[in-house]
Amino acid sequence: MHIGIDIDGVIANTFHLLVQELNAYFGVNNALEDIDDYDIYKVYGIGPEELKQFTLNKENILISGPDIIPDADYYLKLLVSMYEVSLISARQEKYFHLTKQWMEKYNIPYHRLILWGQHDKREVCVRLGVNLFVEDSLRNAVQINACNIPVILFNAPYNQGDLPGEIWRCHSWLEIYQVIDQVARLKKVAAGVEL
Ligand SMILES: [Mg+2]
Incomplete structure (x- = not known):
């Protein structure tokens, strides 16, 4: 098989870390349980391009940093x-x-x-x-x-x-x-x- x-x-x-990073950047305090959409940018009221840019800036930590x-x-x-x-x-x-x-x-x-x-x-x-x-x-x-x-x-x-x-x-x-x-x-x- x-x-x-x-x-x-x-x-x-990775998702846990991404939420931490987004919270710090946007000065909010969303819990993981609040993220009810896989398209997480919707939860933060931003557009897909803005999220893409954010993850590009944070790429090293998002790839190397997750538990x-x-x-x-x-x-x-x-x-x-x-x-x-x-x-x-x-x-x-x-x-x-x-x-x-x-x-x-x-x-x-x-x-x-x-x-x-x-x-x-x-x-x-x-x-x-x-x-x-x-x-x-x-x-x-x-x-x-x-x-x-x-x-x-x-x-x-x-x-x-x-x-x-x-x-x-x-x-x-x-x-x-x-x-x-x-x-x-x-x-x-x-x-x-x-x-
Ligand atoms: Mg996945």
């Missing part, structure tokens, strides 16, 4: 020992070195690191033959799932809403691991039935 895993909001706690999402390293070690694991992020390719350094800092293993440079990950998932994806953006999850790839959505205040198709909401890496395990079992059963 080939598992695709997003980085920001799934392995790296790890609890237990991501532990469960990634398990997953890498059992399945093929590709980290697939919308980050720009120019951040490859900083991203790799961050992964080394937190001892995060993987087979492949892809900085895709755009949010639409359908093409790369299909090309690589990804069977299951872990994501925190509801929009990305729905797109990927439209390619018949089941998706695990890592719960966040900004990705609430009904989940169509084979998209499962998980609240921790333990839950993510358990769902992956179940999907792998079902795949084995399905393969056995076909034989």
Whole structure:
């Protein structure tokens, strides 16, 4: 089984850091729970271009500074020992070195690191033959799932809403691991039935 895993909001706690930086810059005190839209610029009453400029100015801290999402390293070690694991992020390719350094800092293993440079990950998932994806953006999850790839959505205040198709909401890496395990079992059963 080939598992695709997003980085920001799934392995790296980037959103938390971004909210801290935006709060400091705009002199406000939004809590993470207040961020109910993935397009975070709407919460701060700015435009998408202004947010883009802000993140460009803060790129080093946003790539190198996030904490790890609890237990991501532990469960990634398990997953890498059992399945093929590709980290697939919308980050720009120019951040490859900083991203790799961050992964080394937190001892995060993987087979492949892809900085895709755009949010639409359908093409790369299909090309690589990804069977299951872990994501925190509801929009990305729905797109990927439209390619018949089941998706695990890592719960966040900004990705609430009904989940169509084979998209499962998980609240921790333990839950993510358990769902992956179940999907792998079902795949084995399905393969056995076909034989
Ligand atoms: Mg993400």
